[in-house]
Amino acid sequence: MPLSYYLLKPVKRVTEYPILIEKMLKHTEQSHPDHHYLQEALILSKDLCEQVLQLFKIKLINFF
Numbered sequence: 001m002p003l004s005y006y007l008l009k010p011v012k013r014v015t016e017y018p019i020l021i022e023k024m025l026k027h028t029e030q031s032h033p034d035h036h037y038l039q040e041a042l043i044l045s046k047d048l049c050e051q052v053l054q055l056f057k058i059k060l061i062n063f064f
Contacts, residue, residue: 014052017045 025038 011052011056015049018042018049021045 021038021042025035025042028035028038
């Protein structure tokens with residue numbers, strides 16, 4: 001495998017977290033004690049994705 005595969009794998013994994021949390025949230029009743037925590041986790045994971053993508057864009061721009 002090329003080096004780029006290993007460099008992008010952690011970025012790809014981080015972008016999958018919001019999708020997984022959304023699925024969990026969809027199947028968790030609002031009355032469940034974890035529902036609120038899943039909502040918070042979804043917001044934080046989306047923020048993290050945005051930050052990672054912004055840094056990735058900056059690195060790409062500086063690379064070229």
